[in-house]
Amino acid sequence: MIYIIIMSDFDIITDLTQGFQVTLGENPQEVTGNRLLLNIFEITFLTKKRYFVYNGEAIKDPYGGDAEQTIGRQGVLVDPQSMSAAIIIAINETVKDMKLDEVQSTPLTERIDKAELLSIDIVGDVVTAQIQVFPVETEKYIDLVWNLPIIRS
16 A cells, blocks of 8 residues: 655655655745646656546546556565566656646646656565656756655555
């Protein structure tokens, strides 16, 4: 299972150095630019693809990285190579959907170019995946790296 709390309109900082905690950044009002892009990536990555019936017709809402479904499959969490492959699949789905969702007026600092898996660290039952997000236009010198905690149970 993947446990994380995300609020896209706030500047949030995840800290995994001494356990897992989320704190508000320097701008608790609203976040824009590259930070907003990273927050949107996090939310999209964890968004489940949904299937539902409407007027007797099966409809698929394909938006989202569907990470929990992809990473949580039987056998994936016990094998580091399978876990890496599943995370990469979820990353690719996330980037594809985010690009399709962007509109012409979206600032370049809030548009995604690509994302990639940097590393996976396994300590007991806790897995931490580092994912780097690359915007179309980078603000200052900030690397957009997300530490995704995955708890194997």
